[in-house]
Amino acid sequence: MSRTALITGITGQDGSYLSELLLSKGYHVHGIARRTSTLSRGRIERIREEAQRRALTYDLHYADMSDAGSLTRILLKVRPDEVYNLAAQAHVAVSFEQPEYTTDVNAVGVLRLLEVFRTNGIPVRFYQASSSELFGAADSSPQDETTAFNPASPYAVSKQFGFSIVKNYRDAYGMHGCNGILFNHESPRRGENFVTRKITLGLARIRYGFQEVLSLGNLDATRDWGYAGDYVDAMWRMLQCEMADDYVVATGKAHTVRDFIEKAARVAEYEIEWRGEGVGETGVDRKSGKTLVSVNERYYRPLESTRLVGNAAKARQHLGWVPTMDFEGLVQLMATADLRTVRDGGSVTEV
Ligand code: NAP
Ligand code: G4F
Numbered sequence: 001m002s003r004t005a006l007i008t009g010i011t012g013q014d015g016s017y018l019s020e021l022l023l024s025k026g027y028h029v030h031g032i033a034r035r036t037s038t039l040s041r042g043r044i045e046r047i048r049e050e051a052q053r054r055a056l057t058y059d060l061h062y063a064d065m066s067d068a069g070s071l072t073r074i075l076l077k078v079r080p081d082e083v084y085n086l087a088a089q090a091h092v093a094v095s096f097e098q099p100e101y102t103t104d105v106n107a108v109g110v111l112r113l114l115e116v117f118r119t120n121g122i123p124v125r126f127y128q129a130s131s132s133e134l135f136g137a138a139d140s141s142p143q144d145e146t147t148a149f150n151p152a153s154p155y156a157v158s159k160q161f162g163f164s165i166v167k168n169y170r171d172a173y174g175m176h177g178c179n180g181i182l183f184n185h186e187s188p189r190r191g192e193n194f195v196t197r198k199i200t201l202g203l204a205r206i207r208y209g210f211q212e213v214l215s216l217g218n219l220d221a222t223r224d225w226g227y228a229g230d231y232v233d234a235m236w237r238m239l240q241c242e243m244a245d246d247y248v249v250a251t252g253k254a255h256t257v258r259d260f261i262e263k264a265a266r267v268a269e270y271e272i273e274w275r276g277e278g279v280g281e282t283g284v285d286r287k288s289g290k291t292l293v294s295v296n297e298r299y300y301r302p303l304e305s306t307r308l309v310g311n312a313a314k315a316r317q318h319l320g321w322v323p324t325m326d327f328e329g330l331v332q333l334m335a336t337a338d339l340r341t342v343r344d345g346g347s348v349t350e351v
Contacts, residue, residue: 004028004057006078008065008113009086013189014129016043018084018232019058023047025236028057030078032071032087034064043189065109066101068116075116082239084127085113088159091193092133093301095155106158107165114169114177123176125239128166130179131159132224132250136305142224144248144311145181152303163246170244178238180231183250183310186330187228188337196225196334199261203268204338206292213291217299219258219281224309226251227325227333237319250310251323260331261293267335 005022009015010031022029029051033041041048041060051058061078063070065087075083088106089095095102110128117124135143136152151157166177190197195216205211226249234249258274261283265272271286272293283293315321325333 002026002028003081004030004078005082005084006075006080007031007084007086008063009088009129010060011040011044012086012090013043013187013191013228014086014185014232014235016047016189017187017229018086018235019044019047021232021236023051023056023058027082030057030059030061030074030080032063032074033060035062065105065112068112071112072116072120075113075122076120079122080124082125082127083113083117084129084235084239085110086129088129089155091191092153092155092305093299095153095158096302099154102154103158103161106155107161110162111165114165114175117175118169118173125244126166126175126177127235127239128162128177128179129235130163130166130181130246131156132181132183132248132308132310133305134160134163134181135308137303138306138308141254141307142250142252142309142311145246145314152305153301156305167246176239176244178241178244179246180235180238181246181248181310182231182234183224183226183248183308185226185228185231186334188334188341189228190334195221195257196260196331197338199257200264200331200334200338201342203264203270203292203335204342207268207270207339208342210342214261214283214293215296215299216257216261216293217296217301218304219256219261219293219295221257221304222254222307222309223257224250224252224254225260225327225330226323227330230323230325234315234319234321237315237321241318245318247315247319248310248312249315249321250312251326252309252311253327254307254309255327259327263328263331264335265292267332268339
Protein backbone atom coordinates (compact mmCIF):
# COMPACT_ATOMS: atom_id res chain seq x y z
CA MET A 1 0.00 0.00 0.00
CA SER A 2 1.24 3.51 -0.84
CA ARG A 3 2.56 5.57 2.04
CA THR A 4 1.67 9.22 2.55
CA ALA A 5 4.29 11.89 3.18
CA LEU A 6 3.90 15.53 4.11
CA ILE A 7 6.69 18.00 3.35
CA THR A 8 6.86 21.42 4.96
CA GLY A 9 8.99 23.78 2.85
CA ILE A 10 7.98 21.87 -0.29
CA THR A 11 8.57 24.97 -2.46
CA GLY A 12 12.23 25.24 -1.36
CA GLN A 13 15.36 23.69 -2.84
CA ASP A 14 15.25 20.51 -0.74
CA GLY A 15 11.45 20.28 -0.90
CA SER A 16 11.62 20.06 -4.68
CA TYR A 17 14.24 17.28 -4.75
CA LEU A 18 12.49 15.36 -1.97
CA SER A 19 9.19 15.64 -3.88
CA GLU A 20 10.76 13.96 -6.89
CA LEU A 21 12.33 11.22 -4.76
CA LEU A 22 9.13 10.38 -2.87
CA LEU A 23 6.96 10.43 -6.00
CA SER A 24 9.43 8.07 -7.68
CA LYS A 25 9.02 5.71 -4.71
CA GLY A 26 5.23 5.69 -5.05
CA TYR A 27 4.33 7.96 -2.11
CA HIS A 28 1.24 10.13 -1.98
CA VAL A 29 2.92 13.49 -1.46
CA HIS A 30 1.40 16.49 0.31
CA GLY A 31 3.09 19.78 1.02
CA ILE A 32 2.43 22.95 2.90
CA ALA A 33 2.99 26.22 1.11
CA ARG A 34 2.60 29.63 2.69
CA ARG A 35 0.61 32.40 1.17
CA THR A 36 2.83 34.95 -0.58
CA SER A 37 1.92 37.94 -2.77
CA THR A 38 3.56 36.29 -5.76
CA LEU A 39 3.61 32.51 -6.12
CA SER A 40 6.91 30.89 -5.12
CA ARG A 41 6.25 27.61 -6.93
CA GLY A 42 8.90 27.86 -9.65
CA ARG A 43 10.89 24.89 -8.36
CA ILE A 44 7.91 22.53 -8.20
CA GLU A 45 5.71 23.64 -11.09
CA ARG A 46 7.16 21.06 -13.47
CA ILE A 47 6.99 18.34 -10.78
CA ARG A 48 3.33 19.16 -10.19
CA GLU A 49 2.48 19.00 -13.87
CA GLU A 50 4.27 15.67 -14.24
CA ALA A 51 2.45 14.26 -11.18
CA GLN A 52 -0.87 15.43 -12.61
CA ARG A 53 -0.08 13.84 -15.98
CA ARG A 54 0.69 10.52 -14.26
CA ALA A 55 -2.33 10.80 -11.92
CA LEU A 56 -0.09 10.81 -8.81
CA THR A 57 -1.08 12.53 -5.57
CA TYR A 58 0.86 15.77 -5.23
CA ASP A 59 -1.27 18.20 -3.22
CA LEU A 60 -0.38 21.58 -1.81
CA HIS A 61 -2.12 23.05 1.25
CA TYR A 62 -1.91 26.59 2.58
CA ALA A 63 -0.35 26.77 6.04
CA ASP A 64 2.41 28.58 7.88
CA MET A 65 4.89 27.38 10.49
CA SER A 66 3.89 30.33 12.67
CA ASP A 67 0.20 29.29 12.65
CA ALA A 68 -0.56 26.25 14.81
CA GLY A 69 -4.20 26.10 13.70
CA SER A 70 -3.29 25.77 10.02
CA LEU A 71 -0.74 23.03 10.77
CA THR A 72 -3.23 21.12 12.93
CA ARG A 73 -5.96 21.29 10.29
CA ILE A 74 -3.72 19.89 7.56
CA LEU A 75 -2.10 17.16 9.66
CA LEU A 76 -5.50 15.92 10.82
CA LYS A 77 -6.77 15.93 7.26
CA VAL A 78 -3.75 14.27 5.60
CA ARG A 79 -2.71 11.96 8.50
CA PRO A 80 0.72 11.33 6.96
CA ASP A 81 2.95 8.33 7.71
CA GLU A 82 6.06 10.47 7.33
CA VAL A 83 6.60 14.20 7.88
CA TYR A 84 9.68 16.01 6.57
CA ASN A 85 10.04 19.38 8.28
CA LEU A 86 12.07 21.45 5.83
CA ALA A 87 10.32 24.80 6.26
CA ALA A 88 12.54 27.49 7.72
CA GLN A 89 13.85 31.00 7.51
CA ALA A 90 17.03 29.37 6.22
CA HIS A 91 19.36 32.34 5.64
CA VAL A 92 21.97 32.78 8.37
CA ALA A 93 22.72 36.46 7.64
CA VAL A 94 18.99 37.31 7.57
CA SER A 95 18.60 35.70 11.00
CA PHE A 96 20.75 38.50 12.48
CA GLU A 97 18.22 40.99 11.04
CA GLN A 98 15.08 38.99 11.97
CA PRO A 99 16.00 36.91 15.03
CA GLU A 100 12.49 36.77 16.51
CA TYR A 101 10.79 35.69 13.28
CA THR A 102 13.56 33.16 12.64
CA THR A 103 13.01 31.69 16.11
CA ASP A 104 9.24 31.56 15.73
CA VAL A 105 9.41 29.65 12.43
CA ASN A 106 12.52 27.49 12.96
CA ALA A 107 12.23 26.71 16.67
CA VAL A 108 8.64 27.12 17.88
CA GLY A 109 7.43 25.86 14.48
CA VAL A 110 8.97 22.45 15.20
CA LEU A 111 7.28 22.31 18.58
CA ARG A 112 3.94 23.21 16.99
CA LEU A 113 4.20 20.17 14.71
CA LEU A 114 5.30 17.82 17.50
CA GLU A 115 2.43 18.95 19.70
CA VAL A 116 -0.11 18.16 16.97
CA PHE A 117 1.29 14.60 16.76
CA ARG A 118 1.41 14.17 20.54
CA THR A 119 -1.98 15.61 21.46
CA ASN A 120 -3.80 13.82 18.62
CA GLY A 121 -1.92 10.53 18.90
CA ILE A 122 -0.71 10.66 15.26
CA PRO A 123 2.04 7.99 14.96
CA VAL A 124 4.29 9.65 12.35
CA ARG A 125 7.94 9.26 11.50
CA PHE A 126 9.36 12.77 11.67
CA TYR A 127 12.41 14.24 9.96
CA GLN A 128 13.82 17.52 11.29
CA ALA A 129 16.10 19.61 9.06
CA SER A 130 18.90 20.25 11.53
CA SER A 131 22.08 21.91 10.36
CA SER A 132 25.87 21.92 10.55
CA GLU A 133 25.42 25.52 11.71
CA LEU A 134 24.75 23.92 15.13
CA PHE A 135 28.53 23.34 15.39
CA GLY A 136 29.13 27.04 14.66
CA ALA A 137 32.40 28.13 16.15
CA ALA A 138 33.40 24.48 16.56
CA ASP A 139 36.68 23.78 18.30
CA SER A 140 37.36 20.50 16.48
CA SER A 141 37.21 19.41 12.87
CA PRO A 142 35.76 17.39 11.19
CA GLN A 143 32.49 17.45 13.12
CA ASP A 144 30.36 14.37 13.80
CA GLU A 145 27.36 13.45 16.00
CA THR A 146 29.54 13.67 19.15
CA THR A 147 30.91 17.18 18.48
CA ALA A 148 29.64 19.82 20.92
CA PHE A 149 27.23 22.42 19.52
CA ASN A 150 28.40 26.04 19.63
CA PRO A 151 25.86 27.98 17.53
CA ALA A 152 27.10 31.29 16.11
CA SER A 153 23.90 32.96 14.83
CA PRO A 154 20.21 33.37 15.75
CA TYR A 155 19.53 30.88 12.94
CA ALA A 156 21.82 28.30 14.54
CA VAL A 157 20.34 28.90 17.99
CA SER A 158 16.83 28.40 16.59
CA LYS A 159 17.95 25.16 14.94
CA GLN A 160 19.49 24.01 18.23
CA PHE A 161 16.06 24.29 19.85
CA GLY A 162 14.56 22.30 16.95
CA PHE A 163 17.20 19.61 17.35
CA SER A 164 16.74 19.37 21.11
CA ILE A 165 12.95 19.33 21.13
CA VAL A 166 12.88 16.48 18.60
CA LYS A 167 15.29 14.51 20.78
CA ASN A 168 13.24 15.37 23.86
CA TYR A 169 9.96 14.12 22.32
CA ARG A 170 11.76 10.97 21.17
CA ASP A 171 13.08 10.28 24.67
CA ALA A 172 10.00 11.39 26.60
CA TYR A 173 7.17 10.06 24.39
CA GLY A 174 8.89 7.44 22.22
CA MET A 175 8.17 9.53 19.11
CA HIS A 176 10.00 8.47 15.94
CA GLY A 177 11.90 11.72 15.33
CA CYS A 178 15.22 12.00 13.46
CA ASN A 179 17.57 14.96 13.14
CA GLY A 180 19.56 15.21 9.93
CA ILE A 181 22.58 17.38 10.74
CA LEU A 182 23.12 18.34 7.14
CA PHE A 183 26.13 20.28 5.94
CA ASN A 184 25.69 22.78 3.09
CA HIS A 185 24.08 21.28 0.03
CA GLU A 186 23.53 23.10 -3.20
CA SER A 187 22.12 22.74 -6.70
CA PRO A 188 20.90 24.79 -9.64
CA ARG A 189 17.71 25.24 -7.57
CA ARG A 190 19.55 26.85 -4.65
CA GLY A 191 18.16 30.21 -3.49
CA GLU A 192 19.88 33.08 -5.26
CA ASN A 193 21.18 34.76 -2.09
CA PHE A 194 23.18 31.77 -0.82
CA VAL A 195 26.81 32.14 -1.76
CA THR A 196 27.23 29.30 -4.29
CA ARG A 197 24.23 30.30 -6.39
CA LYS A 198 25.05 33.99 -6.02
CA ILE A 199 28.44 33.17 -7.56
CA THR A 200 27.26 30.98 -10.45
CA LEU A 201 24.36 33.27 -11.35
CA GLY A 202 26.49 36.42 -10.94
CA LEU A 203 29.26 35.10 -13.20
CA ALA A 204 26.73 34.04 -15.82
CA ARG A 205 25.13 37.49 -15.75
CA ILE A 206 28.53 39.14 -16.11
CA ARG A 207 29.39 36.80 -19.00
CA TYR A 208 26.22 37.86 -20.88
CA GLY A 209 26.43 41.56 -19.97
CA PHE A 210 23.59 41.78 -17.40
CA GLN A 211 25.79 42.55 -14.36
CA GLU A 212 29.00 44.50 -13.80
CA VAL A 213 30.60 42.84 -10.80
CA LEU A 214 29.98 40.13 -8.20
CA SER A 215 29.98 41.65 -4.71
CA LEU A 216 30.70 39.22 -1.87
CA GLY A 217 31.68 38.99 1.82
CA ASN A 218 34.18 36.63 3.46
CA LEU A 219 36.05 34.85 0.65
CA ASP A 220 37.97 32.64 3.10
CA ALA A 221 34.88 31.11 4.74
CA THR A 222 35.18 27.33 4.53
CA ARG A 223 32.28 24.99 3.95
CA ASP A 224 31.61 21.32 3.15
CA TRP A 225 29.43 21.60 0.02
CA GLY A 226 27.46 18.64 -1.33
CA TYR A 227 24.66 18.11 -3.85
CA ALA A 228 21.07 18.58 -2.63
CA GLY A 229 19.83 15.60 -4.67
CA ASP A 230 22.10 13.31 -2.64
CA TYR A 231 21.09 14.83 0.69
CA VAL A 232 17.33 14.32 0.35
CA ASP A 233 18.05 10.62 -0.15
CA ALA A 234 19.71 10.60 3.30
CA MET A 235 16.56 12.17 4.80
CA TRP A 236 14.39 9.40 3.39
CA ARG A 237 16.81 6.68 4.53
CA MET A 238 16.66 8.00 8.12
CA LEU A 239 12.88 7.56 8.26
CA GLN A 240 13.09 3.97 6.96
CA CYS A 241 15.06 2.84 10.07
CA GLU A 242 13.11 1.13 12.86
CA MET A 243 15.05 3.13 15.47
CA ALA A 244 15.02 6.91 15.16
CA ASP A 245 18.42 8.57 15.50
CA ASP A 246 20.45 11.65 14.53
CA TYR A 247 22.93 11.68 11.64
CA VAL A 248 25.58 13.97 10.17
CA VAL A 249 25.33 14.16 6.38
CA ALA A 250 28.36 15.64 4.61
CA THR A 251 31.00 15.00 1.94
CA GLY A 252 33.97 15.30 4.32
CA LYS A 253 35.74 17.77 1.99
CA ALA A 254 36.27 21.43 2.85
CA HIS A 255 36.58 24.28 0.34
CA THR A 256 36.67 28.05 0.61
CA VAL A 257 34.34 30.52 -1.09
CA ARG A 258 37.46 31.56 -3.05
CA ASP A 259 37.88 27.96 -4.38
CA PHE A 260 34.26 27.95 -5.48
CA ILE A 261 34.65 31.27 -7.35
CA GLU A 262 37.83 30.13 -9.14
CA LYS A 263 36.22 26.89 -10.35
CA ALA A 264 32.94 28.52 -11.39
CA ALA A 265 34.86 31.27 -13.22
CA ARG A 266 36.69 28.64 -15.28
CA VAL A 267 33.36 27.20 -16.44
CA ALA A 268 32.43 30.73 -17.60
CA GLU A 269 35.83 30.90 -19.38
CA TYR A 270 37.39 33.39 -16.97
CA GLU A 271 40.72 33.00 -15.17
CA ILE A 272 40.65 34.73 -11.78
CA GLU A 273 43.68 36.53 -10.35
CA TRP A 274 43.34 37.91 -6.82
CA ARG A 275 44.64 41.40 -6.10
CA GLY A 276 44.81 43.32 -2.81
CA GLU A 277 43.43 42.07 0.49
CA GLY A 278 40.54 42.41 2.97
CA VAL A 279 37.71 44.67 1.80
CA GLY A 280 40.04 46.06 -0.89
CA GLU A 281 40.51 42.64 -2.52
CA THR A 282 39.33 42.10 -6.09
CA GLY A 283 39.15 39.14 -8.44
CA VAL A 284 40.30 40.14 -11.91
CA ASP A 285 40.05 38.17 -15.17
CA ARG A 286 43.62 37.54 -16.31
CA LYS A 287 42.83 37.73 -20.02
CA SER A 288 40.63 40.83 -20.20
CA GLY A 289 41.72 42.66 -17.03
CA LYS A 290 38.03 43.03 -16.09
CA THR A 291 37.18 43.13 -12.37
CA LEU A 292 34.75 40.29 -11.75
CA VAL A 293 34.67 40.10 -7.94
CA SER A 294 34.79 42.78 -5.25
CA VAL A 295 34.49 42.47 -1.48
CA ASN A 296 31.79 44.37 0.37
CA GLU A 297 31.65 44.63 4.14
CA ARG A 298 27.86 44.49 3.89
CA TYR A 299 28.05 40.73 3.31
CA TYR A 300 30.19 40.01 6.36
CA ARG A 301 28.32 38.59 9.36
CA PRO A 302 28.60 39.77 12.99
CA LEU A 303 29.90 36.28 13.82
CA GLU A 304 31.00 33.53 11.43
CA SER A 305 30.97 29.76 11.80
CA THR A 306 34.46 28.36 11.61
CA ARG A 307 35.84 25.60 9.41
CA LEU A 308 32.75 23.46 8.90
CA VAL A 309 33.50 20.00 7.53
CA GLY A 310 31.57 16.87 8.40
CA ASN A 311 32.31 13.23 9.10
CA ALA A 312 29.35 11.19 7.79
CA ALA A 313 30.71 7.77 8.84
CA LYS A 314 27.58 6.96 10.87
CA ALA A 315 25.26 7.72 7.93
CA ARG A 316 27.47 5.59 5.70
CA GLN A 317 27.44 2.64 8.12
CA HIS A 318 23.82 2.73 9.34
CA LEU A 319 22.01 4.16 6.32
CA GLY A 320 24.29 2.98 3.49
CA TRP A 321 24.37 6.61 2.37
CA VAL A 322 27.22 7.91 0.17
CA PRO A 323 27.33 11.16 -1.81
CA THR A 324 27.42 10.69 -5.58
CA MET A 325 28.68 14.14 -6.58
CA ASP A 326 32.01 15.76 -5.66
CA PHE A 327 32.84 19.47 -5.38
CA GLU A 328 34.08 19.77 -8.98
CA GLY A 329 30.93 18.10 -10.32
CA LEU A 330 28.71 20.36 -8.22
CA VAL A 331 30.38 23.60 -9.38
CA GLN A 332 30.26 22.40 -12.98
CA LEU A 333 26.55 21.52 -12.70
CA MET A 334 25.56 24.85 -11.14
CA ALA A 335 27.74 27.07 -13.32
CA THR A 336 26.67 25.36 -16.54
CA ALA A 337 22.98 25.54 -15.60
CA ASP A 338 23.17 29.27 -14.84
CA LEU A 339 25.09 30.07 -18.01
CA ARG A 340 22.37 28.29 -19.97
CA THR A 341 19.52 29.96 -18.05
CA VAL A 342 20.93 33.48 -18.46
CA ARG A 343 21.79 32.90 -22.13
CA ASP A 344 18.25 31.68 -22.84
CA GLY A 345 16.63 34.48 -20.84
CA GLY A 346 14.94 32.05 -18.41
CA SER A 347 14.16 32.82 -14.77
CA VAL A 348 14.01 29.38 -13.20
CA THR A 349 16.74 26.84 -13.75
CA GLU A 350 15.31 23.45 -14.65
CA VAL A 351 17.61 20.53 -13.95
P1 NAP B 1 14.97 27.02 1.19
O1 NAP B 1 15.21 26.75 -0.26
O2 NAP B 1 15.21 28.39 1.70
O3 NAP B 1 13.46 26.58 1.49
C1 NAP B 1 12.82 26.93 2.68
C2 NAP B 1 11.36 26.54 2.58
O4 NAP B 1 10.69 26.93 3.80
C3 NAP B 1 10.58 27.23 1.44
O5 NAP B 1 9.66 26.34 0.91
C4 NAP B 1 9.86 28.36 2.16
O6 NAP B 1 8.71 28.80 1.49
C5 NAP B 1 9.50 27.63 3.45
N1 NAP B 1 9.14 28.56 4.53
C6 NAP B 1 9.84 29.61 5.01
N2 NAP B 1 9.16 30.20 6.02
C7 NAP B 1 8.00 29.52 6.17
C8 NAP B 1 6.88 29.66 7.01
N3 NAP B 1 6.81 30.65 7.94
N4 NAP B 1 5.88 28.77 6.92
C9 NAP B 1 5.91 27.78 5.98
N5 NAP B 1 6.95 27.61 5.13
C10 NAP B 1 7.98 28.47 5.23
O7 NAP B 1 15.84 26.04 2.09
P2 NAP B 1 16.49 24.62 1.72
O8 NAP B 1 17.89 24.85 1.28
O9 NAP B 1 15.56 23.84 0.89
O10 NAP B 1 16.61 23.96 3.18
C11 NAP B 1 15.57 23.14 3.68
C12 NAP B 1 15.73 23.01 5.19
O11 NAP B 1 17.00 22.44 5.50
C13 NAP B 1 15.68 24.32 5.96
O12 NAP B 1 15.05 24.04 7.20
C14 NAP B 1 17.14 24.67 6.20
O13 NAP B 1 17.26 25.47 7.36
C15 NAP B 1 17.73 23.29 6.38
N6 NAP B 1 19.13 23.12 6.00
C16 NAP B 1 19.54 23.47 4.75
C17 NAP B 1 20.85 23.23 4.39
C18 NAP B 1 21.35 23.59 3.01
O14 NAP B 1 22.56 23.66 2.84
N7 NAP B 1 20.48 23.76 2.03
C19 NAP B 1 21.76 22.64 5.30
C20 NAP B 1 21.27 22.30 6.56
C21 NAP B 1 19.95 22.52 6.90
P3 NAP B 1 8.78 29.95 0.35
O15 NAP B 1 9.10 29.23 -0.93
O16 NAP B 1 7.42 30.53 0.38
O17 NAP B 1 9.86 30.91 0.74
O1 G4F C 1 25.75 30.23 1.33
P1 G4F C 1 25.68 30.75 2.70
O2 G4F C 1 24.77 31.88 2.96
O3 G4F C 1 25.35 29.51 3.62
P2 G4F C 1 25.52 29.25 5.20
O4 G4F C 1 25.56 30.50 5.96
O5 G4F C 1 26.64 28.30 5.38
O6 G4F C 1 24.13 28.55 5.53
C1 G4F C 1 23.60 27.51 4.68
O7 G4F C 1 24.08 26.27 5.09
C2 G4F C 1 23.69 25.87 6.42
C3 G4F C 1 24.31 24.50 6.69
O8 G4F C 1 25.56 24.68 7.25
C4 G4F C 1 22.17 25.81 6.48
F1 G4F C 1 21.79 25.40 7.72
C5 G4F C 1 21.59 27.17 6.15
O9 G4F C 1 20.17 27.07 6.12
C6 G4F C 1 22.07 27.60 4.77
O10 G4F C 1 21.52 26.72 3.81
O11 G4F C 1 27.14 31.21 3.18
C7 G4F C 1 28.25 30.35 3.11
C8 G4F C 1 29.50 31.12 3.47
C9 G4F C 1 29.36 31.92 4.76
O12 G4F C 1 30.51 31.73 5.53
C10 G4F C 1 29.29 33.37 4.32
O13 G4F C 1 29.86 34.30 5.23
O14 G4F C 1 29.74 32.09 2.44
C11 G4F C 1 30.11 33.30 3.04
N1 G4F C 1 29.79 34.39 2.10
C12 G4F C 1 30.72 35.24 1.55
N2 G4F C 1 30.11 36.15 0.79
C13 G4F C 1 28.58 34.78 1.68
C14 G4F C 1 28.77 35.87 0.85
N3 G4F C 1 27.35 34.25 1.91
C15 G4F C 1 26.29 34.85 1.30
N4 G4F C 1 25.06 34.32 1.49
N5 G4F C 1 26.44 35.95 0.49
C16 G4F C 1 27.65 36.51 0.24
O15 G4F C 1 27.77 37.50 -0.48
